[in-house]
Amino acid sequence: MSELAELVPYDEALSRYEPVIGLETHVELGTATKMFCGCPTAFGLEPNSAVCPVCLGLPGSLPVANRAAIEYTIRIGLALNCSIATWCRFARKNYFYPDMPKDFQISQYDEPLCTDGWLDVAVDGQIFRVGIERVHLEEDTGKSLHMGGATGRIHGADYSLVDYNRAGIPLVEVVTKPVAGTGSHAPVVARAYVTELRDLLRALQVSDVRMEEGSLRCDVNTSLAPRGASEWGTRTETKNVNSLRSVERAVRFEIERQAAVLDAGQQVVQETRHFHEDHGNTTPGRSKEEAQDYRYFPEPDLVPVAPDAQWVEQIRASLPELPAARLARLQSQWGLSDLDMSAISNAGALMLVESTVAAGAAPSDARKWWLGELARHANEAGIELSELAVTPAQVARVSELVKAGALNDKLARVVLEAILAGEGEPDAIVEARGLAVVSDDSALVQTVDAVIAANPDVVAKIRAGKTAAVGALLGDVMKATRGRADATRARELILQRLA
Numbered sequence: 001m002s003e004l005a006e007l008v009p010y011d012e013a014l015s016r017y018e019p020v021i022g023l024e025t026h027v028e029l030g031t032a033t034k035m036f037c038g039c040p041t042a043f044g045l046e047p048n049s050a051v052c053p054v055c056l057g058l059p060g061s062l063p064v065a066n067r068a069a070i071e072y073t074i075r076i077g078l079a080l081n082c083s084i085a086t087w088c089r090f091a092r093k094n095y096f097y098p099d100m101p102k103d104f105q106i107s108q109y110d111e112p113l114c115t116d117g118w119l120d121v122a123v124d125g126q127i128f129r130v131g132i133e134r135v136h137l138e139e140d141t142g143k144s145l146h147m148g149g150a151t152g153r154i155h156g157a158d159y160s161l162v163d164y165n166r167a168g169i170p171l172v173e174v175v176t177k178p179v180a181g182t183g184s185h186a187p188v189v190a191r192a193y194v195t196e197l198r199d200l201l202r203a204l205q206v207s208d209v210r211m212e213e214g215s216l217r218c219d220v221n222t223s224l225a226p227r228g229a230s231e232w233g234t235r236t237e238t239k240n241v242n243s244l245r246s247v248e249r250a251v252r253f254e255i256e257r258q259a260a261v262l263d264a265g266q267q268v269v270q271e272t273r274h275f276h277e278d279h280g281n282t283t284p285g286r287s288k289e290e291a292q293d294y295r296y297f298p299e300p301d302l303v304p305v306a307p308d309a310q311w312v313e314q315i316r317a318s319l320p321e322l323p324a325a326r327l328a329r330l331q332s333q334w335g336l337s338d339l340d341m342s343a344i345s346n347a348g349a350l351m352l353v354e355s356t357v358a359a360g361a362a363p364s365d366a367r368k369w370w371l372g373e374l375a376r377h378a379n380e381a382g383i384e385l386s387e388l389a390v391t392p393a394q395v396a397r398v399s400e401l402v403k404a405g406a407l408n409d410k411l412a413r414v415v416l417e418a419i420l421a422g423e424g425e426p427d428a429i430v431e432a433r434g435l436a437v438v439s440d441d442s443a444l445v446q447t448v449d450a451v452i453a454a455n456p457d458v459v460a461k462i463r464a465g466k467t468a469a470v471g472a473l474l475g476d477v478m479k480a481t482r483g484r485a486d487a488t489r490a491r492e493l494i495l496q497r498l499a
């Protein structure tokens, strides 16, 4: 069946169909050694230097499970309100991949380490509870490099190289239950969930969770069913979703695409799809394998994992403050609304705002700059807030200059733009560009007097009691100073001169 070209506009799609989403997140654990051997996991080592008979799958070698990886997985499970298995096994997942030296992957199948938890996410001040189906442990594969072609893909390449350094790196997979009832919020809920999960993993110190480096990878499932239908629709699984923004865009695109397929009287194909950052669309990949295709069976070379109850309780007692608790604490310190806090959190700006406040800004100002002007710049550039070329200390300084009356909001925006353009520190920019607000009276009085002299009719109105006409004079003063006048002081002066 060929792909339909057209999409149904988002709001229209949602008026007739109800989405169900699901997320599968792979997290590279930050252990010092691999999952089943003692090879180092450090990034950027010489290709094929961090390998041994076990992770190369040489005959006769035997894996031994990494205790730290099991502990990290239990930390994640506990933080996600899961039950921790008292006894479980690893399983062999059989499939052929040239960069997988054993021709099977050691994973977990029907006996995951952690099951049945949840994570709450807030969107627009509303809480959505995302059920966690399972958290299991597995090993990563190696990496193929396709050389000589223009695209780096296998098509058109002259030859391929393989690096087994990655083979055997511990991965945790966090799988949600299907999330229904989110309606038009579905794309934002998906993004908020991954943001929340990322923050949680960072707080637990189990991974460096860098989506751009692949240590946090996300597959997004989406299905649509007609509103009021008793069954869910067929789902697609979108791969290659490598940023928070892409998670939102991928769900949104699939809703618009699947609505068009259903509108045309066709069936959504259950398949793996690939997300393309540049066009914001998805295209079909292979059709989805069923579990039986992998011929899972319990891994005979490893003993079962049976975490001691006392050990699990020790891990529980050692959990740090989790993001939800931190958010509640910061909210009470900052005095911001639920809506403000969920906006900050969903924009991935909590740390930025916190650092800006720590550098001296008022919480409401820090929120205003990060979620307003700076979010606009990040959006335009298609990057995350944290990737902007501005530091919390610089934002705090701009906010301080506004508070002191040295800048107004308009000038502050110019300064922020200059910082982003690499022009240096806020004070230097104000100095170099002559941006400071004119609030010293002698300069301002001259301008005010000139504007009064030039507008006798407006002055007459004000003198006759129409004080609203002051706005016209103030506008001229701002124009004459190219926006640099302290508006409050200028208004006072106008009224003083006409009194």
Ligand SMILES: [Zn+2]
Residues within 6 Å of the ligand: 034, 037, 038, 039, 050, 051, 052, 053, 054, 055, 056, 168
């Ligand atoms: Zn090894």
